[in-house]
Amino acid sequence: MNEKLLLEDGTELEQVFCRPDTLTDVPYHYCPGCGHSVVHNVLMEVVDELDIQDKTIGVAPVGCSVFAYHYMNIDMQEAAHGRASAVATGIKRVLPDKLVFSYQGDGDLAAIGTAETIHTVNRGENILIVFINNGIYGMTGGQMAPTTLPGMVTSTSPYGRDVHMAGYPLKITDLIAQLPGAYYVTRQSVHNPNAVRKLKKAVTKAFEYQMQNKGTCFIEVVSNCPSGWKMTPVETIKYLEEVMFPYYPLGDLKVPKE
């Protein structure tokens, strides 16, 4: 940053923006319009701005973002499906001065890893859990997730999710917010620039709380899956606003009493 660039014609330019060192040069594999890449950027921009690249250790999930460790230029561990918050617990307990976060999707966190998630938060592990909720299993080809909305068509609910057969969408973030170990719980999105800015503020706060040993911070990002939802990226934004947000309303669920 702020380096002088000398062009061939002799013009000197001041560099005011560049790819942060916290992101590698590896191109994202995500589908066009998917929210993962934006959330990755936000996370690493915050790590860059707080200057904590050497202190931050991430845990990647199983699912579409399984390769998060290729893109984030920080030390990272890959976890088994659902176990990311247990892995993060192990890291944080032996390296309490480092900043640890897990990055998990809805199948990972709200289905196979429900027990690990709830108990990690209940212990108040001093970590950040980033939860990407797009209401579908993206990687395995668009099957029903615990967070799939009633009536939503997926490959394993081809006639729409029938709540009498498949149960109700699991609002796990609401459950989490009730636990005493949860310090800061918020639901955000990345569907427009304003939302991205809000998410960035939330991530910054979460890392700052972790530096102060406050307990578990939990950020849900209600996101989209153009491939799984079989919509264009633009249509997914409309679906988010009209269908997903009413069920998963954005905003803080638990904020510290200052």
Added chain:
Amino acid sequence: MEKELRKEEPRLMKGNEALAEAAIRANIDAYFGYPITPQSEVIEYLMREVPNRKDKKTVVLQAESEVASINMVYGAAGAGARVMTSSSSPGISLMQEGISYIASAQLPCLIVNVVRGGPGLGTIQPSQGDYFQATKGGGHGDYHLIVLAPASVQEMADFVFDAFRLAEKYRNPAMILADGALGQMMEKVVLPPDGGLPKTPAPWATTGKTKDRNHNIITSLFIQPEEMEKVNLQLQKKYEDMQSEVRWEEFQTEDAEVLLVAFGLSARICQKVVDLAREKGIKVGLLRPITLYPFPYKRIAELSEKVEFILDVEMNAGQMVEDVRLAVEGKVPVYFKGRMGGMISTPEEILREVESILEKQNVLHD
């Protein structure tokens, strides 16, 4: 373990407690576990003792499940810590997913299995029914653990040091496989020296990316088949190298006409069988594998050249006997004597088995 370092007086301790105390003395950074009979004294001892050791910064955490414990082990080991967990058969089954990941990610750690009778919920009585699971992989994929089988409370303590030494040397999970009786029984033990196990540097660990190195990644995902095959071949090469670590013990094999092969508590019982048989003039010897992986195939093959037959004794339906038969390659008959469900063969019972085989063989010879 160097004898001169043992300056302490012997203590009377339970196997589980001796193991836990050895872990503290091995300077473990963390223990994650979940209580299950017959090994709950391990976590109980650590919870009680660690807060009194002001010089230790050991993390002891009771997880919500065995699944969570082993994944906490994975995280801590990936962060470069000396870390262990302990459990018993059904709990170890739950950990298999995590153990497979740890083996693939090539992380050192210690997993203690104080075996009870199975399958299923089984019984809380001692058994050796987890031999296959411990030595043949256990979880998915092609991998092996380093497996040590203690036969005394002394070894419950000593093998903690040995297991970490081997695990860290090979960046591979190690397992101490003991039956429930070894966890529960009390014996004289001279504990290993406090702090007597130097830390191994772990430049590959996730400790925070510094400017002078690339980011460290701990993963078991190798999605390109070419890459996955390379990793698998590398693992297999490692297992080949490990064969040099094979350890066993022999009793009166020099002139033996009958060879007993047994591990753990069964080997303790078979030592008595050797004495009883020799009082009767039957030349019986015993080979006791100490490492179940790597397995002493070569030595058993050598001994099979000199004996009439081999009797393999276990507390299961016959698991190690398959490895013994592989070693012997049909050169002499290999018989099996086992009991299950928490039942343990007595020395007299085993001796009768030896005698009845001898009788049958004599009939054939006549």
